[in-house]
Amino acid sequence: MIADIKKVEDGYLVKWERTLNHSVEAVWAMLTDNSKLGKWFEELRAGDLRKGGFMKFYVPDFMDEELEIMEYKPNSVLEFDWFGDVIRFELHPKSEGCALVLLEKVKTITEQTKKDLAGWHVCLDVIIALLDVEPIQREDEWKHWHEKYTEKLEEFE
Numbered sequence: 001m002i003a004d005i006k007k008v009e010d011g012y013l014v015k016w017e018r019t020l021n022h023s024v025e026a027v028w029a030m031l032t033d034n035s036k037l038g039k040w041f042e043e044l045r046a047g048d049l050r051k052g053g054f055m056k057f058y059v060p061d062f063m064d065e066e067l068e069i070m071e072y073k074p075n076s077v078l079e080f081d082w083f084g085d086v087i088r089f090e091l092h093p094k095s096e097g098c099a100l101v102l103l104e105k106v107k108t109i110t111e112q113t114k115k116d117l118a119g120w121h122v123c124l125d126v127i128i129a130l131l132d133v134e135p136i137q138r139e140d141e142w143k144h145w146h147e148k149y150t151e152k153l154e155e156f157e
Contacts, residue, residue: 002148003117007156011085011107014117018124021097022131028075030127031089040126055080087120100124109153117153118146 054066071079129136
């Protein structure tokens with residue numbers, strides 16, 4: 001399902017919600033354990049996991065950035081800078097599994113925003129596929145969702 005996008009006072013709030021049949025601990029490991037994190041987002045790594053610590057974004061020969069962690073509550077909240085915007089993962093236990101919420105606070109919609117939203121959407125799908133041990137065609141999914149987010153963001157132009 002496509003994310004909910006709302007205009008807010010200082011930009012836009014993008015919200016994805018997924019219900020997973022996996023424990024909070026298993027999903028949290030996907031977000032914070034580099035051996036798992038790299039399987040769904042190759043360039044992102046957990047650095048110093050604490051408020052004031054950092055996540056690391058690394059593209060060989062191109063970019064090596066530390067992204068400040070703004071809020072960190074183990075098995076619950078991971079919020080960090082995303083190149084001037086903000087990414088926030090929340091986990092909420094349910095009777096069978098958990099809810100995974102991803103929020104992106106976007107200051108300005110750009111061409112990169114369309115790519116990022118499609119990317120985060122596919123990342124969530126890849127997390128679920130990895131946990132469920134199911135295959136996913138990541139590139140095809142990204143192309144599909146990039147088109148959908150490009151259309152959706154036209155509502156805000």
